[in-house]
Structures are given as C-alpha cells and as structure tokens.
Amino acid sequence: RISDARADDKPLVIFAAASLKNALDEIAGDWVASNHTKPVISYAASGPLAKQIEAGAPADIFVSADLDWMDYVQKKSLILERSRLTLLGNKLVLIAPRTSSATLSLVPGANLAALLGEGRLAIGEPSSVPAGKYGKHALEKLGLWDQVQGKLAMADSVRSALLLIGRGEAAAGIVYQTDAAADANVRIVATFPDDSHPPIVYPVAVVAASTNQQAQPFLDFLRTPQARTAFERQGFNVIAP
Amino acid sequence: MSGWELLGLSAEEWTAVQLSLRVATVATLASFPFGLAVAYVLARGTHPGLVILNGVVHLPLVLPPVVTGYLLLLTFGKHGTLGPFLAEHLGLVFSFRWTGAALASAVMAFPLMVRAMRLSIEAVDRKLEVAAGTLGAPPLAVFVTITLPLIVPGILAGLILSFAKSMGEFGATITFVSNIPGETQTLPTAIYTLMQVPDGETGAMRLVLVSIGISMAALVVSEWLARRASGRASLS
Amino acid sequence: MSGWELLGLSAEEWTAVQLSLRVATVATLASFPFGLAVAYVLARGTHPGLVILNGVVHLPLVLPPVVTGYLLLLTFGKHGTLGPFLAEHLGLVFSFRWTGAALASAVMAFPLMVRAMRLSIEAVDRKLEVAAGTLGAPPLAVFVTITLPLIVPGILAGLILSFAKSMGEFGATITFVSNIPGETQTLPTAIYTLMQVPDGETGAMRLVLVSIGISMAALVVSEWLARRASGRASLS
Amino acid sequence: MTLQVDVTSRAGDFALSAKFETTGGLTALFGPSGSGKTTLMELIGGIRRPAQGHVSLDGQTLSNSNSGRFLKPHQRRIGWVFQETRLFPHMTGRQNLTYGQWFVRKRDRREDLDRVVALLGIEHLLDRKPATYSGGERSRVAIGRALIASPRLLLMDEPLAALDDARKAEILPYIERLRDEGSVEILYVTHSLPEVVRLANQLVLMSNGKLLASGETTDLLSRFDLAPALGEGEAGAVIEAVISAQDEAFQLSQLTARAGQLFVPTLDLPIGTPVRLRIKARDVMIALDRPIGLSALNSLVGKIQSIEPGSAANVNIVLDCQGDRLLANLTAKSAEMLGLRPGTPVYAIIKSVSFDRLGLGMKP
C-alpha cells in the first residue's frame, strides 16, 4: 500500500489527465531507467482527479488537461503554487471522416453549416470537456457558433468525439491535433487559428500535501529533452522552457 | 408558472427530465418482450448452447459502459453492422436520437431484467403447467394463463430494475448517442456534465433529487402492484 | 513465461486483472450478509418505513455512477462523514485503497444482489417454515435450515450479478478511489484509460476479453452450482 | 372405448411394467401405497415417457417407443384429477373450474358448470382462491375442473380420499352415470374396496410396480387367492341379478338371481334392470335348516363347494347356489360345530341391510 511504503523508495503518485497516457508512460519508463522508483500514474478525467485531490488523495503531482481544474485546486491551496508550470500546448483541428472530401478554411464567415449538411458536428461537451470549451470559443470567435449550435453532438471526452467522427456518425468534429493525427479514420480538414481560442495548455504542479522528495525532480524531468521528444512524438508542443 | 419552474429547473433541464422519462419508459417496455423470452429460454431450455446466450446477456454488466457504448456504435451506428439494415427495413434509426438512448438503456438494463424474470420462472411449480396441459391448454396458452400470472413478481421486479437503471444509465448512452439537449440529453448525462464543471455540484444535486423522486415513485408503484398481485394469488 | 505474458498482458495489466478479481470477490462476499439481511427484511417486513430502505437500496441504480462515487467520496473519504470514524474504530480505510474499489463495487451491485435474493425469499412456501416451527425450530434455525437452502438459486443469482457488476464497475470506482495502478486500477478503469488515448482500443479490447473470460467462468460456475442445488431439491 | 397399455418405465430404483387392456367404463387401479398407480397413470397421460412400449386409446396410438410417437398431454384429451389436486393458485374457483372449457370444442362439451358445482357442493368456493380451501374442498374443485374439461379418458387419482362418507355418497352416483353414459372412460385409483365394487367393471391390481392381475371386477373379487391384495374382510362374491319387484311399502327391491330371491334396500331403477351386487363373505351366515323367526330376509339354498382355511381363526367357504358362486367367511369353530363339509347342503343367510349402498349398483 502506498502510504505504508518506506519513505525513501515510496513511489511517486501522479494524477494525470487520461489523454497524456501514451507520453507519460514513456517518460515514466525513462525515469525508471535513470535509476528512480517507478512512479504510479492514475489516469482519469481532470475533474474527478481535482476533486479527489481535494478529498485528500495521496497524489504528489497533478497533470491537468484543463486550466480551470488547475485553477480550482490552486484556489483551494491544494497545490504548491510555485511549482505550477504550463507544460504542454496543443492545437485544435476540424476533422471529418476519412472518406469525406470536404474542404473549408477556418476564417470568419466560413460556411461550416454547408460542410455539415444534415450531419452533426461532434465536439467535447463545452462546459466540461476542455477540447469542447476551446472549440466553442473558437467557433464563437469566428462567428460560426450560431450556424452549428443546433447541430452539435456533445461527447463526454475528446476521444468519444473522435470516435463519432471516425465511425462516420458525425459529419465533422473538433478535436486536438494530437488525437486526430493518430487516428487513421479521420482526416484533418483545417486547423483553428491559434488566436481563435485561449491557448490550449496542460498545467502541472506538485500537490501541496505531498511529502515525496521526488516530486519536484520529476517535474523537472518533464522538461528534459528526453521528455520533450516523447511529448512531441505524441503531437504535443512543449511550451515549458 | 409551470411545474419545472417551481422545482427551479431550467427549460433545458426540464426537457432532460421529460426525455429521461420517455427513454426509461420506452427502454423498459420495448425490452420487456425480449427480456421475458430470453428469461424463459434460459430458465427452461436445456440446449448446451444457451451458456453462450447467458454470457451475452450478462455482457453489459461485465463491460465498462463505455465499451458497451462503443460496441453499440459498431453495431447500431449509421455505418454499423445492423444500423443501415434496421434503418432501411424497419425505419429504426438510433444514431443521435432518443431512440438510441433508449436502446443503450435497454441494453444496459437487460441483464437485470432477464435475471429477475428468470428467477421467477424457475420458481414456478411446473406441475401446475402440466395440469394446465392435461386440461387441453397448448404450450402458449399455458404460458399466458399459468406461467405469466405466476411470475408477476419477477416481471415487476425486472421492469422496475430496468426503469431505475435507465434513469441512471449514462456511460453507454453518451458514448453511443452523445449528449444532445432535447434529443439525447437525459437526466444522468445532464448530471454528469454538471459534475464535470468546477462547482457544478449544486446544480447536479438538484437534478439528482428530481431523478430520485421519479425513481422512488416508480418503485412505490411497482411495490404496490406486486403486493396486489401476490395478495390476489394467496393469503394464508 | 507466466500466464499473463501468454495473454500478452503487461505486468501492470496483470496486476489490474488480479486486483479486479480481488475487488470483485471481496465486494461480493462482504456485501452478501448485508444483502441477504436487507432482502429478508424487504421480503418479509411489514413496517411502512421499509419503503425508505427499499428506496435507498435502489439509489446506486438510479444515480449516475459518478454521483454515487462522489457521494462515497463525501462519506467514506479521508475527510468524509464516516471515513475518519471507520478508520479509527474499525481500522477500515477506503480512501484510495483497493478496499474503496471494493466498497464502490459492492454499493453499485447492492440493488442487484438484494433484488435477486428478495425474489427468491418471496417465492419460499411459508408453510414449510411454519412446519419447521411446529417441529420446535426457533426462527433463526428455521431461517438457516429451511429458508436459506430454499433460496440458493436467488443467492447464487445475487452473487453472480454482484460479481459481474463488480467486474464492470467503473464510474463510481474511478470517481471515488481514482485509477491508481496496483491499488485501485481495476480492469474496467484500465480499459477506460486505454480508451482515452490514440491507438488504445486494441489494448482495451484485449483487457475486455480477459474481463469477459473471467466473468463467463464465474457465470458457468454459478450456473453449475444452481443446477446442482436445484437438482438436489427436486427432480420430477 | 378401449385403452391398451403395454409399458415399462424406470425411475431411480423403481421399475414398473404393466400390460392390460380395458373395454370401456370404469377401471379401478388398486394396490398398496407406492405400488406404482400414479406412475402408471402418468405413463398413460403423457406426463411421463415410457421407456418401452405403447399406449393407445380407441385405436389411436398415444405413444409408441418403437415409432417414437409421443403425444403431448394437451393433445390427448386425457383429463386428470391429481392426487395433490394441483389447483391454479392465482385463479378463483370458477376460473379453475372453467379452465378446461377454453380448449374443448363446443360439441365435445358435456358438463355444465352449474350442475357440477351443485353436485360437488362448492358454490361457496367459486369466488375464492384455492389458498383458503380446506383439504376436501380442494379435491372437490379438482374433480369439477377435470369433469368440465370433458376429456375422453379421465384419470382419477384417489379423488374421494379426503372426503367424508356423506359427501362421497353424493358424488358416487354421478361417477356411475359418467361411467354408464359411455362418452368417457375412467381410470380410477382408490384404496377403498367398496368404491371398487360399486364403480369398477374392470380392475387392475398393482403390487410393487407389477401388474398382479387385471380383468372383470366380478371375477377378481371372487378369487380368494387375491384376498391378501384386496384387504382383510373385503373378500366377497359379486353376483348378477335383475330387479324383479319393488316393494314400495317397505322400500325394498326384490332381485332375482340364479341363486334365488333377494331383498335389498330399494333401488330406484325399473323392473327388469340388470344389477350387480356384492355380497361380502363376512356378511354371509350358514344355516343347516331354513331359519324361522329370524330377522334376516334372505336365505338362499346352496351346497358347499369347498372349505379353505382363511386368515387366523377363519375359514373361507365357497357355496354353489344354483350356479351363483357365493363366498362365506366363518370362524373355524362355527364350521366345526355345524359339521360343514364339501357337499353339505346349506342355507346362506344374508341381512338386507348388510348390502353396502356404496357397493350396490347398476351392472356397469
């Protein structure tokens, strides 16, 4: 059991957004290779993770896919504010099923409705799923929101949205570039301009209650070139210096 | 001022309440004949292949709901295995429709419904069915006049379990038909969404109470019906 | 080469398999006495207050699993209503421990277990219990020697439903005790994680098959036991 | 109507084999508890599948292990009065009673609810569920239910066992009528010999899964060798007679048998009707001279045919009364005191009141 382990080889417990699994698993491997104890990573949606930290979860590091939930825990002084760092960035793309030949350039006034036709636009649930939140913001900024508001299919995660598009249920959708690039069933139609939405970032921080000496070193490890390669291989851009 | 305003619900939430009722009712009633048939076959059949059917029936219980939702998508989606066929020949379209939510609920609740009915069927004294046969009743008539009335408790239990499960089903539904207000946004998906927003708990709890209220009402009705039925069947 | 390598599982996944088995078994067995007691009271009791108990038992079915998980967090968490008390006086710690996963599973499966057992208890011929009483058996002895053996089918159904549900329970578990490999990462949460990343489906489906395999084995055993029990009880 | 049965069956340690044929009317199935009577009925009714053999009714094969033919119970029109009644617990008395009517064609319906209800005295049960019936009330409703279904073969498994004599006496004439109307054949299990005598034209004796004997009731009941199977004190002769006069003043019927004239309690049947009566061996006294000043009305002239030791203190005497065979059961002491030997001419004395109403009826 985690709490019973001796302090020196007590593994790090990382609460991380599920979308980072591939990259973080690889980096964790590298971390072990450089003579550290294997960290324990609990992947879930950012919201539950934040609430669990609030409820006293034995986490050392919180990697959020969402600014709001990191702010939530910070406001409650559950993280070490000085350790907080904006680690990764991502891009938002408009995708369609692989078989689709639609084209569209994402400029104000573009005819997204025509691209959808009778179909729906799959998107993360805008109030709870970060990708949806960014997507809604971008569409509003581009003045396209009203065109599609009644045609949304709101998924519970960006992966579910991707699935809906990949299966051809939805005519198009908005997901992260990282997810779109890895899925052969979808085709990227266009990338949203960076200024159409707040920067897509993945903040990380050490949990305030953590007593694990390895927490800060691991956070530092996430900024090494080795880690950077791993993140980039999954399509993220590493923002942290 | 309408009822939902009294409850402090938004129009959208009120829609979700109505939709949930519809989805739960349709899911329960539409799956009932299938549930009953499967329960009967599992209770009475002797074919060794039934072990497969039994396994399949239990799958929605065993699988994480997202997986079930995923499999539903592969099967009943617009481009799924059965989806196009059903749409063309029976006019049944599930994708992004409340019918899809009902299907997801029905599938998730199916093992519960089947098990309750099966238990009741297994408890029926088969000597009574034999007696009905000797009075000239062919098998179907025996089922309708003897078996069915005797398993009313199991049927009611199956229906209420299915209804309650439908009121709470969320994972498979949202994966299968996503979350479209007015079409597929049921109470549980609305609650889930609220739970995912920082400080959304209060709003969620209000909906939770509505959901509990509906389910408890259904429960009380089902208990009352069961009591009536068993009161009719015996007393001593 | 170990079994899990043959199945193509990683060490972590194998841990999740073992943990799931443990969680499902403990959840099922530990909730059994409570389930049986509640089923008995609901089947036989006449107190009007039982309608409340009945409602509470059904709650985990009605509520979206995240809500149940959240309520568990509020109740049994480190800073929850009962958590500190239980930790101090009974040494029972649930928060972020496999025991918590078992608790979540047990709670989620409770309505299913109770209903199955209750249906069986209601089907017991009470004249037999009366007969046992006239032979001098006090109520507890009647329960153990008459009622219990007669409801074996319901007990087995309740146990297998609980076990299967535990193998698939995900929403309440991940909300309550997170998804910590080796501690709270069960098969369904592991599957969920894999479903959340690109190219994770293949891995997920492998785990799904493992999960199905385990559940089907449990199912077959339970059916066999049920057949044996009923074979013992009657034949004609 | 004829029922042909030739079956073997096995359940656990219990093996049954039986071969017999009936010629219509009512056939009693008689034998100790556990001898296989219910099992045999189940084989005939199609509730149990014979291991070997065949059953046919009126020429129609109901089951045949060679051809594999096996009609389901509902295809046989074989009605049952089950030993454990098997009433439908969720139905009222009325619904139970009329259940079978739904599945009979109109023209095959023979029984009317009201008549059956009145006969069985179950008016008060019509609107109640069986859970509150008494034991005998359950049997009565079960009998009614089977009757109203108008089967062509009726299997009755100890239908009157739970009833008092008064109630039995009301129902028996009705079963006789059923038997004599000829539209239904009856197989009747009972442990009561008076019922057998009264009702059965044929008798099948079972013991331990085997057929001990089968044939005409009259013949089997006159066989002293079957006495152990039939029960102590129940042996007797069955003779045939016709009603030759009615004495209305004293409410007696005078019968003429080959043996002579007999007075019996009045039978409400026309003069000339052939009847059958059972004279229990224990009710027959022997006198060397025609008795005078004795209340017994019947004395028949006969000759002792044989004297055999019976059970314990008794001897069984077979009398030949002008061709009618009579049995008498005396103490050995009496036989000795009177010096009875085969060939001794004697009078057989029988009280009129000793004719058992349950065992006296039309010739089936």
Added chain:
Amino acid sequence: MTLQVDVTSRAGDFALSAKFETTGGLTALFGPSGSGKTTLMELIGGIRRPAQGHVSLDGQTLSNSNSGRFLKPHQRRIGWVFQETRLFPHMTGRQNLTYGQWFVRKRDRREDLDRVVALLGIEHLLDRKPATYSGGERSRVAIGRALIASPRLLLMDEPLAALDDARKAEILPYIERLRDEGSVEILYVTHSLPEVVRLANQLVLMSNGKLLASGETTDLLSRFDLAPALGEGEAGAVIEAVISAQDEAFQLSQLTARAGQLFVPTLDLPIGTPVRLRIKARDVMIALDRPIGLSALNSLVGKIQSIEPGSAANVNIVLDCQGDRLLANLTAKSAEMLGLRPGTPVYAIIKSVSFDRLGLGMKP
C-alpha cells in the same frame, strides 16, 4: 394431560367457535369436509390466532385473547401431521424425519428413528428427496417426522387418508400404543368411523364451524340422533367387556360383557383385560327363538327397548341386553314379519367375523 379449548375465529365468511376439554389419550375430530377441523387445529397449534378465547394444555396457557398471551408454534411442543404433509423438499427422508430431534431435549426424546422407519415401511425413502415420493409415502414420512419430534400434543390431520388398509392396519396399533403410554395427547382428524372407534376415547363432532357434540366416544356413538353426522351404516353400540377365555385351537377370544358371552377373533391380550368393542347396528340380527344350526356364534338375550324409523326402508332397534345397550338395524319388513314391539324378548345374533379388526381394541 388435558387440553382446554374455548376459541372463536373468523376467516372470510367462515366463522368457527368451539369449546371443549379433553382428558388425555386420543380425541378424534370428526366432521364433513369444510367443517373447520383443520382450522380448529391451527388455532390450537398456534398457526392461527384466535379472535377470542383461550387454549391451554396441561394447565399452561398457550393463548389467551384477554391477556394477549400467544405462544409461537415452536414454543408449544405441539407436533403436526399436516393434511398436505409439508415435507421439506430440500432434505432427504432421513433429514426430514430427524429434523425435530434437534430441538428436543435428550430426555424428552421418545422415538427412535429406526423403529419409526420400520413401522412405517419407509426404509427406501431415507436417502431420497420427497419430490419422488408417492402420495402415501409422503404421508408416512410426515407421520414419522412428527413422531420423532416427540411433542406433548400431536395434531394429526387425516394422517392415514392416503394409505391402503394393510398399511393402516400396521400403523394403527402403534398409534394405540402412543395413546396408551400417556406421554402424548393426540388430536386426530379422520373421515373414517372405524378409526374413531378403534382409537378415540373422546370424540369432537364438528359441523359448519360449530361444535355439534363432544364427549366420550362410547356415548356419542350410541346416540342415534348423531347418526346423520356419523354417516350411513356406521351407527352401532360400543360395549365394554373383559377377556374371559382364549380359545387357542380356533383362535378366538371369549369376552364377557353384561349382555353375555361373545366370541371375537383372537385378541392378543391377557385374560382379564378390559376391552371395548363396537357392534355395528347393521351386523345385528334379531331372532325370536334361540337359533339352532346357524353359523353365527353369538346370541345374546335381550329385550326390545324401542323401535324408531331409520333411513329409508330401515328401522333402528334399541335392545337392552341385561344392561348393555345394543343397536340393531333391520328392514321394516323384517320387524313387521317378526312382530317386534317394545318389550318383545328377543335374541341378538352376531357373527364373530363381523367384528371389525380396525374397530376392536383395548379400552382406551
């Protein structure tokens, strides 16, 4: 042991009220189907709660509607043989039989499994579950189960109804022994008058929820006014006698009653034993002169006390034979032919073989 009952109860339309007291031994509960016998037993056994009244056994109050006292069945040590047997379906015969033993203190145990099993002939059922038992086998196991539980009051609800006469004859002496040992009181429902005569020292007659009469069996059975309740052809006198000689050669016992000497089939009891015997009215003949050359061994000297019209063609004659009251049932025609009047001196003729073994036994 004494049982005091004074209860009223109501179930739906059926109202029951009964007040009687027993003085130990075996009390028969007799009455038509639906008259409330089972209900009355349920009130005594604590399965049903009386609306009013009280039940006490041996001075211990079992229920009392005034004080609100009501012992649960398992606190009463009242055993049951249920009309519908209620065997435990999940237990073998052996487990069913020994079930009650777990709950009796060692010193209260009176019955031994092996003996009961042998008596009831149920060896072959010990390792089987009840589902495959025949009807009669179920009753036998139910009887055994109740006996082995060694209750202080045993309620037997038509325990022998499903059994053949041979089996009954084996079980009856055992019930007599139980009755005479005095450690258990028995309440016994039956529709068979011979069983009543043989077993019951007291009789409770029920009709339509009411107590028709209760008292000593001897007294009630001699009352012609109760004949309709007792059943046709079953009226008879019960007289008391002692065994005065044993005729081993002819296997007869000679009894001495006030009425005179009687020969009956041998009773395996010592000389001097008081016995009770029932002489059915239908088995008694009347002669004006002492008969000669007649096989009947018994002729008692008496005087006609009264002649009453009986059912149909019959008259009921009460005889006074030196203080013993005898009943005779003759046809009116015989009575007329013999010119019988009250006061006429007559001989009552009775065949020895007509004494019913089922109805002949030690004075209870």
